[in-house]
Amino acid sequence: MRYDVVIAGAGPVGLLLACELCQAGSAVLVLEQAASPDSPLKRLPFGLRGLNAPTLEALDRRGLLDAVAAGQVLKPEKGPPPPGTAHWLSQPRKLGGHFAGIPFALDNVDSGRWPWRLPSPVGTQMAVELQALEAVLAERAQALGAVILRGAGVQSVRMGADEVQVEAGGQAFRGRWLVGCDGGRSTVRKQCGFSFAGTDPEFTGHSLSVELEDPTVLSPGRHTTAQGMCNFNPPGTIALADFDGGAGHRQPLDRESAQALLRRISGREATITALHLATTWTDGARQATAYRRGRVLLAGDAAHVHSPLGGQGLNLGLGDAMNLGWKLVAVVRGEAADALLDTYQAERHPIGARVLEWSRAQVALMRPSAGSRALAAIVADLAETRDGATYLAERVWGVGQQLDLGHTHPLVGRSTPDFLLVDGRRMGELLRAGQAVLLVFDAAASLCEEVDVERAGILSIAQPAIDSLGLSALLVRPDGIVAWASDGAEVAGLARAVQEWTGSAGREAIA
Ligand SMILES: Cc1cc2nc3c(=O)[nH]c(=O)nc-3n(C[C@H](O)[C@H](O)[C@H](O)COP(=O)(O)OP(=O)(O)OC[C@H]3O[C@@H](n4cnc5c(N)ncnc54)[C@H](O)[C@@H]3O)c2cc1C
Missing domain, CATH: 3.40.30.120 (Glutaredoxin)
Known part of the structure; x- marks a missing residue:
């Protein structure tokens, strides 16, 4: 059988795209490398993901928000108060978000700057578990007719004039279109010769789940240290940024080496008695220079990677899926010319580039240097002002996107x-x-x-x-x-x- 669209990757982006296509009646095959959707990295605490306004609106516009909200991790902030009201004055002081760990207060945000945001039950922020989000999307995609094949990682791709041939899990598949939603190390991107331009990492991020002999040795919350950054969430969830140029990425850690790393970065004599889970990430920031080559397109992390600081990557990828979905449907149905797909790149590439810059700017504030500390102090002062808090909210919540x-x-x-x-x-x-x-x-x-x-x-x-x-x-x-x-x-x-x-x-x- 030849599918209208083959999607590589059943992550959140591939699954939302499958929902968009299947809702309009397209025949969709999703090929997923992992045999099981279950992973400790997608479950709490590591699987915690922050959703912003464009994502929450997208989920609302497809009737998925209630199901996602049912599994939310924290109570969402309600949307900004209606423009023209003094509602913000009566709010208790709450955190609106942060930039490189520098917080801005919700009651300092002037929502009157966005007069087009009418009062709505859809908020601007929600914390969810990645695995729960994927489960909601997978269920919807399958109910709409998507075929999801797990344990079938894409190995090779052959691009033809009328179709794309894909080899995955030892089988051959055909689709009129192929979309690579197969994450930051995308096989589709590499196989199809997309160039991936950007900047190399300055640090390795470590996420650790540990037991500590004495958790009070570490201060809860996020701290910039002489060696990097330490974020401690008691009793045993720790994120570290080690400015090693990315050398520690994907290097296995045992209890002793994790403890040495923790002591070096935090500057505290913490003792790890058990190491349950350790994973790494970096601030390498790269973006495909083109999102389309013939019948192959990229979306989500396959099209752009950057540090998870400030939680933007998932939101960016889901925005790609919403933008691409209806365009691909129109082309598959013969209602629009292929050229419509080029508007996907034209519209989404600048949004992605802006997010990459946002993440690079946060890294610049986090560097363990006197200059970065001085700059961070100035940004903290600005974040305390109404203009500063509103500017940060606009970027973090995604409410200014145009x-x-x-x-x-x-x-x-x-x-x-x-x-x-x-x-x-x-x-x-x-x-x-x-x-x-x-x-x-x-x-x-x-x-x-x-x-x-x-x-x-x-x-x-x-x-x-x-x-x-x-x-x-x-x-x-x-x-x-x-x-x-x-x-x-x-x-x-x-x-x-x-x-x-x-x-x-x-x-x-x-x-
Ligand atoms: C610690 C951390 C915290 C984060 N926090 C946030 C946050 O708060 N907010 C936010 O917006 N973003 C956050 N992100 C980023 C976010 O998780 C990613 O941007 C998002 O998951 C990307 O979704 P995706 O579907 O594009 O790719 P992925 O989630 O990587 O999914 C890709 C899928 O493709 C599969 N795959 C891989 N290779 C193949 C292949 N060859 N064939 C078939 N399938 C394949 C994978 O198994 C996977 O299921 C965070 C990231 C990290 C690491």
């Missing part, structure tokens, strides 16, 4: 506001079928456009919203990104927006 779609309106390229219609439905709910949505708030708005919305697969709804932000109409892509918006009498340009967004060869639905 794709470059031409900016014909300030909302274009942004995640859609979660409009509440007068009949009680929210924008997030309207997107659940994976369809584009045209909302016409103003009954007087005459779109006089040559777009057959029904044939273009657009759900069209004419109804006022509780707060329409002064818009008369708005077109939202299946991934929840605003493609076109109009306020007042200015309602032209819808046809052009649909055409640009579907690819220039376009759908026949556009007259």
